[in-house]
Amino acid sequence: MKYRLSLICCIIILLPFVAISQQKIDLLILNKEYNQALLEIERQFATTPTVELYKKKGMVYQSLQEYQKALEAYTTGLQMDPDNVELLVQAAECFSILGNNTDAINFYKQAHNLSPQNLALTAKLGRVYINLKDYKSAYEAFSNIYAQDSSNVYWNKQLAYCAFRTFKREQASHLYEKVLEANPRDLGTYSNLIHTYNWKKEGNKIMETIGKGLELFPHSSELLLERAMYLYKTKRYGPAMVNFEKYLEVEKDPSYEMLMNIAISTYFAEYEKKALDRFNKLQQQNPNDPLVMYYQSLCYKKMKDYEKSEELMQWAIEGSTPNYVAEMYHHLGQILGQQRKFKESIAALEKSHELNPDKKEVLFEIATTYEEFNSNKTLALNYYRVYLEEVGGDGKNVIYALTRIDKLKEDLFFDE
Template sequence: MKSLYISILFLLIAKFCVAQQAVLDKEKLLEFYQSQRYGEAAAYLSSIYPAETSDVKVLGQIAYCNMMAGKLVDAERNYQKINELQPKQIPVLFSLANINSRRGNNKNATVYLQEVITLDSTNFNAFKRLADYTDSLILKVQYLQKANKLNATEAEVAYDLAASYRKLKLLKPAYDVLKIAIAADSGHLVLQQALLPIANQLNKYSEVVTVGEKLLKNGADANVLADVAKAYFFLKNYKRAITLYQMLEKTEMQTESTLYYTSLCFRELKNYDQAASYAKQTITEGISPNTAAYYNLLGSIYEEKQQFTAASNAYKKGLTYQINKNSYYRLGLLYDLKLKQGKSALTYYNLYLKNKDLDKDDEPQVEYIKGRISELKR
């Protein structure tokens, strides 16, 4: 009988301890939340409630705090436990998707979002997020189309869908998507800027000028300048086009394309000297500074294949883009040692020695070439 009383006493003490442990200081927790000390909030909640708790509300609080504190491993474990206890809860699935995305695991994030759209085929946010997680352009478009159908005025989806359509060269659908979103928010400058290159490609030059000039009042963005200048070119307002293109030059934002159209503008105005000058700049802009190096690489490959004439042509082609000491050196060696043409070898050896870019690292080659020149002159 005595042992029974002792057992009952122990049970009462245990219940009392649990009851004491579960007393939550709401003001303290609120202070953690208001000061955004989510890590401390999670630790506090975990100290109050037992680790094996199956209270979904408690687990949700701890999971949220861990997620906000950046403790993603703990947050995922908490949300997974909730998902096991109460599966098919859309907020939980979204949280799991978000955590996996932040940890770089888009594959798992996609799985959770697929569960969401299975539960709710009209969930705009799920389709929007799925589009972010796929590398497939076709699949991205499909998700964005569904999101856009659910909310055609949401700017981010409209922008992304239009950009994806443009990649697929579906210009009219891209234009239409942007126009609907802009109609809902006429002050959205990002959408208007995205519209300009598409409208240009659709030959809507007057619209580009109207929209673009308004955008330029908010700042001379390089892309807007280029788009508006191009529209002016096709509207045959060459002077205005030149003014805008030269604004790009002042900020060193010119491109091969903008220089090309500047040259065309001057040609149409019969200013042939300027047209020729810009044509030359266009050619220079269109050539990679590494082109000569690429031809040297090609020449060395031909040499390895014993295709010496092709190698010589590749090295010489590189020199048409840029004077390069390495090209002279390789040509000298090629004509000297492989093609046995001493006169040509001397020409390229001498050009190498006259190169202004020679430095201390080139001294071994310089000494070798001087020796070879002496041998060839005998």
Template sequence: MEEDFEFDFSEDPRFSVERYEEMIRNQDQYFFDAQAFENIIEYYIEKNDPIKALQVTEYAISQHPFAAIFSIKQAQLYVATNQFDLAFESLSKAETLEPSEADIYTIRGNIFEGLERHEEALENYEKALGLAETTDEILLHIAYVYQSMGDYESSVNYLKQCLQQNMENQDALYELAFCYDVLDKQEESIKFYEQYIDNEPYSYAAWYNLGNAFNKMDLYEKSIDAYDYAILIKDNFASAYFNKGNALVHLDRYNEAIEVYKQTFEYEPPSGDTYCAIGECYEKLERMDEARSYYKKAVKLDPAQSDAWFGIGVTLDFEERYFESLYFYKKALDLDDKNADYWFAIADAQYKLKQLDESEKAYEKVLELNPVDIEAWLDYSSILFEQDKLTSAIEIISEGIKNNPDAAELYYRMVAYLFAASEYSEALIYLETALNTDPEKHHILFEYLPQLHENKVIVDIINRYTR
């Protein structure tokens, strides 16, 4: 007959594990107290071996059938191994044994949240709230569920409650920033983080989120100050350096931005995004060799970095190496064929290479993707005008005006084309509209058709609006 042995291994967890594994090897039956079983389960969880941990819960439940903790642990492990039906069964057993145990409802809420069964998730989290000693993580999960439901106002409410419970919950701080962003309530976001910082002046996450909110309000000087505080508190905070670099770029302080971007390399491995950002700064400074060098580093690190391929093209274009630039623009386009900027650059390069048919097709694509791009309407019509396709040029500008009824540039260009087509009365109607829209831009007309300076009727009309 097999003999049962009882051991108390609660003092030394490693000894518990050794004796448990000996029992399995010997196909024996030892008795362990509840604490020893908990230690053994935790050991396998830490070893990332949920299957063995589950096996231990079976033994634990057989020896301690009234201890709800083991059914709860079992449910957690079933969740980890995506066995949700079995997890629900284990939670039901635990609820029968210990209906006031908050973890039961939290885990069940987690499962429903993962299954996007939002109402059931909320119902369980609310039950857990009434039973748990610490509730900040439960409040955070309720906020996640409301986000999944598209109810960002309710999410904000629960995130604030979460932070009242635990001012140091970094996830809640970042989620709150995300919700304010979606709701486009940057002023409210700034107000919240400033009040938060009054209570928690050393929260680097709060300073960082405040910096991001200032950034979105185009308050770049203030955002830089906020990032500086975040960096002062946490000097290895790479994201704060990166975003500070972005703010400096918006202020055209490219040399400073380069230095700040490079500081991120001290705290995290270089990324394609950072190399690309440095490349753009050098490009703005017209230091094209250095720009190209960083763009190349970006694509070497991340071949899917379309902006870096595009950046290489821009540097070559600047040096009038249009044929080479076209190759890199097309590499960028292969990765992102819905990017209107890439199509525009291709159209422009093809025009410079006298590939006029291809250029026209590329401009059509730009305008399909971005019909509010005034420059594209002007450039496309200009190609047609240069080829004496005057009717087509007028049609294109007319289409451009339909899409951009407030763009004075298009009206002035239409005046030039109509004069070229000898449609004088129509041209004068468009001239009046152009001058009503923006009289300051009338010089555009003379830049395109300088001979109109000699036209007394046009000069008199313009003088009426500009004197």
């Protein structure tokens, strides 16, 4: 009994000194005198090692970005007090920073179980789920937060992202709209909202959102590219070309893929010479890209330089993958036909149809080519018939084919 009373008396006597020492450490940390703080912590460890000292030691090492040492301090403190929420959270953050999200989740879960009403802790748990690409669990975490506090813009943004990744696109749109209403200068959210509208191809909303973003960020390469790409994907090539050029004014290092899209837009906007110049520059970057040679050929075809067009289309075919070859042979057949190389033209057109039997209109082109150069009109007649059998009543040139069949039959009858 006397021993216990003595121990209590000693603790009571030491408490003011411990408090003073703790204040000294806090002041050193506040003044960023981290080395002095560590020396004071070690000095106190020699007499009274406490959970609080391990927490402060971890905080100092975190401030120094020595996360492994911080983690060692926190986990040692947890051996003394396993249910210390603050230590669990700090250890989880160190695990997350070090890339160990699996252990971070376990520590955050322990802390969350001990303090389930702590929304900031729930949000941290949700962020680590996002890092692990476990979007379903992250969505549940941020949904629980939203049910209790729907006013926090940052948390709403996380929920919107998780809703999008779990295919709750309408909810994602609503949340992103709410985020932008509260914080219209959040540049990244404009792009995220645009992508949610893409799900239902809501073109008016997409263009409206891009427009609002550009009012605040007129030189945003990201938003300028979003507008150009939307126009490109919807095949409005003239406006796409103009907006791609605005994008180039602010983006000084565009990707090869973007330069390709710009060149293609220019071609389909019917600026063949300008497009050719852009494709020529692409060829300097990648001399063996068959798609570049393909479009170079088409540019020369539009400019009626059929020899150069033929040469490039041949090179494109030789270096291409099967997906492109049928279309390339189709164009090659047309290019050869323009040069009145009818035999070679028919061979290329037949090859195009062989590689892609769905290209039924090619049969019509073969028929007209045979009719133009071959004195034996039977071949043309047969191809017109094959064309009509293949397309039924849906072909673009059915009426013309029927008219030519009647005419060719008449000619063959008189020839006999």
